[in-house]
Amino acid sequence: MSYFDAASSAPLHPLARQALLASLDEGWADPARLYREGRRARMLLDAAREAAAEAVGCRTDELVFTSSGTRAVHTGIAGALAGRHRIGRHLIVSAVEHSSVLHAADTHEAGGGSVTRIEVDRWGRVTPASYADALRPDTALACLQSANHEVGTEQPVADVAAMCREAGVPLLVDAAQSLGWGPIEGDWSLLAASAHKWGGPSGVGLLVVRKGVRFAPPGPVDERESGRAPGFENLPAIVAAAASLRAVRAEAAQEAVRLRELTERIRVRVAQSVPDVEVVGDPERRLPGIVTFSCLYVDGETLLHELDREGFSVSSGSSCTSSTLTPSHVLKAMGVLSEGNVRVSLPTGTTREEVERFLEVLPGVVAGVREKLGAPDLATTVQQDVLVVDALGRRCPIPVIELAKVIGGVPVGGTVRVLSDDEAARLDIPAWCEMRGQEYLGEEPADQGFAYLVRRVS
Amino acid sequence: MSYFDAASSAPLHPLARQALLASLDEGWADPARLYREGRRARMLLDAAREAAAEAVGCRTDELVFTSSGTRAVHTGIAGALAGRHRIGRHLIVSAVEHSSVLHAADTHEAGGGSVTRIEVDRWGRVTPASYADALRPDTALACLQSANHEVGTEQPVADVAAMCREAGVPLLVDAAQSLGWGPIEGDWSLLAASAHKWGGPSGVGLLVVRKGVRFAPPGPVDERESGRAPGFENLPAIVAAAASLRAVRAEAAQEAVRLRELTERIRVRVAQSVPDVEVVGDPERRLPGIVTFSCLYVDGETLLHELDREGFSVSSGSSCTSSTLTPSHVLKAMGVLSEGNVRVSLPTGTTREEVERFLEVLPGVVAGVREKLGAPDLATTVQQDVLVVDALGRRCPIPVIELAKVIGGVPVGGTVRVLSDDEAARLDIPAWCEMRGQEYLGEEPADQGFAYLVRRVS
Numbered sequence: 001m002s003y004f005d006a007a008s009s010a011p012l013h014p015l016a017r018q019a020l021l022a023s024l025d026e027g028w029a030d031p032a033r034l035y036r037e038g039r040r041a042r043m044l045l046d047a048a049r050e051a052a053a054e055a056v057g058c059r060t061d062e063l064v065f066t067s068s069g070t071r072a073v074h075t076g077i078a079g080a081l082a083g084r085h086r087i088g089r090h091l092i093v094s095a096v097e098h099s100s101v102l103h104a105a106d107t108h109e110a111g112g113g114s115v116t117r118i119e120v121d122r123w124g125r126v127t128p129a130s131y132a133d134a135l136r137p138d139t140a141l142a143c144l145q146s147a148n149h150e151v152g153t154e155q156p157v158a159d160v161a162a163m164c165r166e167a168g169v170p171l172l173v174d175a176a177q178s179l180g181w182g183p184i185e186g187d188w189s190l191l192a193a194s195a196h197k198w199g200g201p202s203g204v205g206l207l208v209v210r211k212g213v214r215f216a217p218p219g220p221v222d223e224r225e226s227g228r229a230p231g232f233e234n235l236p237a238i239v240a241a242a243a244s245l246r247a248v249r250a251e252a253a254q255e256a257v258r259l260r261e262l263t264e265r266i267r268v269r270v271a272q273s274v275p276d277v278e279v280v281g282d283p284e285r286r287l288p289g290i291v292t293f294s295c296l297y298v299d300g301e302t303l304l305h306e307l308d309r310e311g312f313s314v315s316s317g318s319s320c321t322s323s324t325l326t327p328s329h330v331l332k333a334m335g336v337l338s339e340g341n342v343r344v345s346l347p348t349g350t351t352r353e354e355v356e357r358f359l360e361v362l363p364g365v366v367a368g369v370r371e372k373l374g375a376p377d378l379a380t381t382v383q384q385d386v387l388v389v390d391a392l393g394r395r396c397p398i399p400v401i402e403l404a405k406v407i408g409g410v411p412v413g414g415t416v417r418v419l420s421d422d423e424a425a426r427l428d429i430p431a432w433c434e435m436r437g438q439e440y441l442g443e444e445p446a447d448q449g450f451a452y453l454v455r456r457v458s
Numbered sequence: 459m460s461y462f463d464a465a466s467s468a469p470l471h472p473l474a475r476q477a478l479l480a481s482l483d484e485g486w487a488d489p490a491r492l493y494r495e496g497r498r499a500r501m502l503l504d505a506a507r508e509a510a511a512e513a514v515g516c517r518t519d520e521l522v523f524t525s526s527g528t529r530a531v532h533t534g535i536a537g538a539l540a541g542r543h544r545i546g547r548h549l550i551v552s553a554v555e556h557s558s559v560l561h562a563a564d565t566h567e568a569g570g571g572s573v574t575r576i577e578v579d580r581w582g583r584v585t586p587a588s589y590a591d592a593l594r595p596d597t598a599l600a601c602l603q604s605a606n607h608e609v610g611t612e613q614p615v616a617d618v619a620a621m622c623r624e625a626g627v628p629l630l631v632d633a634a635q636s637l638g639w640g641p642i643e644g645d646w647s648l649l650a651a652s653a654h655k656w657g658g659p660s661g662v663g664l665l666v667v668r669k670g671v672r673f674a675p676p677g678p679v680d681e682r683e684s685g686r687a688p689g690f691e692n693l694p695a696i697v698a699a700a701a702s703l704r705a706v707r708a709e710a711a712q713e714a715v716r717l718r719e720l721t722e723r724i725r726v727r728v729a730q731s732v733p734d735v736e737v738v739g740d741p742e743r744r745l746p747g748i749v750t751f752s753c754l755y756v757d758g759e760t761l762l763h764e765l766d767r768e769g770f771s772v773s774s775g776s777s778c779t780s781s782t783l784t785p786s787h788v789l790k791a792m793g794v795l796s797e798g799n800v801r802v803s804l805p806t807g808t809t810r811e812e813v814e815r816f817l818e819v820l821p822g823v824v825a826g827v828r829e830k831l832g833a834p835d836l837a838t839t840v841q842q843d844v845l846v847v848d849a850l851g852r853r854c855p856i857p858v859i860e861l862a863k864v865i866g867g868v869p870v871g872g873t874v875r876v877l878s879d880d881e882a883a884r885l886d887i888p889a890w891c892e893m894r895g896q897e898y899l900g901e902e903p904a905d906q907g908f909a910y911l912v913r914r915v916s
Contacts, residue, residue, distance in 0.1 A: 069690070
């Protein structure tokens, strides 16, 4: 039984558990009250805020506890935009932010604001120059994650922060994936994070707003948490969050080295032992515990299911595993293969043995899924020297499997036209071409869905 | 050591603690994931939702878990108003709602909506007729608490709900103070509640939206909790909240009888043993555990401090104990005395001995505070047969103390004019007149603050 999905939620750190238990008896009263139970609760809250602020590297009066990382992001973005609405209504985000940031951007846009979404390279990384280019006189806020949640790529936050600072624009950093590993470098203005990502309990997020940043919290007035996080404080969980942040930080340097070795081993071994695989994300500038790869001709949901049966809990950005039937926006923005996608994110304490067992099991599981898939022979026709594959109504990875199957049947220089109404095909067919050295000619609307055109080169 | 402030936050119920501990190990993973840890978390979440829905008396798909009662209220009001914005932008609330409701109403008003605030009688109770009168063709939503958090008065929710239903207007019930005692009767449309009020952990609220109620959640899109409560679910706490709601309900009938006897005893004994006291709130239609009284010539903060020293944790609606220096909006709306205000709210399990000790200690504590106050002799002057007391710059309860001191110095039929810039005087001087059988003539602006005019009748 190996849980390899720490980037979704980390198991509770033993110290978080201990702090939670201790403060259940001491921390249930209202910290705003003056009697002894209230004073005790206030002391716990103050101490937790101090510990968290020290870990972040900010003043205690800059940090509030929210009910989740998502809530910290939503409040941070809405508050900064409202605080600077006189300057303008332009928002900059990267295309690979967490959905909480992108949904907040969508809401801003729906309300009449404008949004620039910064593209990333094939490693999932933005360039500071692209942020500099996007800054405008009416830019109210820019957002950038410290590291990507799906592929682990670290972003150049300090450089982007410096550029924003020069332009007088606050930068909000979503530090959810990296705060447990260390403070966020650079001159950022706002920061959001989530305790259950670093081994703290659920129900606690952090929102930091640097002194001097104009900020108008959204929603009705509330006296708690400087008016930035309404509702009764989730106190025992806040205490546990702060205690575990301190604890994981104490272990971070050593554990980072260990996990980096393990994920490096996965990167190398997966590429060697699984045919037709693409390891994605920045090979160097990446989080210690995350490694992501995509397997051609594999149905992501079946793969996850089979790995679960083998005792491995992992996550996927494949379309087939999500209710929306669209592949992960991160893989999409990177322009990499999404089919058969697997994200392995190791919790602290993962052993080498667990990783070895995963590496032993994986090739067979992938082969089994490929075999089981029993790809159907779809109708093909030849129209004006173009081989047409009708994959309409078939989901990922069928369109790519069929393409791979028929490409050998056309002469070098010949063209295959894949008809597909599956959103994943738009990403996976070009990605397949790049992996296979074939030429992707582009897409065009068809009667139903789209036609994807591929020329055989070799 | 007696904690008598359950209406602020109840101590954690033993079953809540037990459920929390059990689910810490089982419930930390993402319930949206398909692997075993995720499925286990999903099962816990589903079971908690079923238990909570059963206690509320609603369908499971009508109930979501929010991060607090305040958040449930804010989301419930904003969502119902947005869902019905085509009908109109008129909102009805009672004047004695919890601040979360009133602040949401203020926000609605600031955004261009209109708000009717329903007055209450001297017991703090609304009449169904006043809601019926307030309903308009453009009314989008009405709100009413099930019972008042400061004085314990129960509201005629079922009757108001019936009137709203007839007018096609949804009624949102803030059930924070009463849900632990039993389900909310009547045909209401939305309901909000808070787990830490019934002995559950902090960090969990309930929002129920009946099928058929138009509802558009505020803020950015999020997939969790039917899109009504963004952010990672606070799972172990949710499990504990549901378990403790079930547990307190099982004990509710018996415990209600017991606590009602104890609070009745406090009502009777305080009135007998403390001079110049007013017991406030409905004597019959009230919550089992809450009793509230105000003591003339007493500084609320000092009183709370002295009671804390004696081992009793209670709360107060006096202005002197709040940072805003305005008395509780509830006492204000009721038109009752706010000075020396004490709310006793007994947690389940409170013993008769604790209550007896409180009743033994209280008269001496009140007398001590009155003595200690050592009210200053303020400058008085006679202008055109009116005795003028200059209490400018003096806080509650000084203006009333001075009024009481000088009233005997004017002949029957004569007038005292109290100059005061303390917000509490507006409430406490008329309340004193009512208690003392003197005639309150009204207020008028003075050079600084206001002049309050009292005619000596007896």
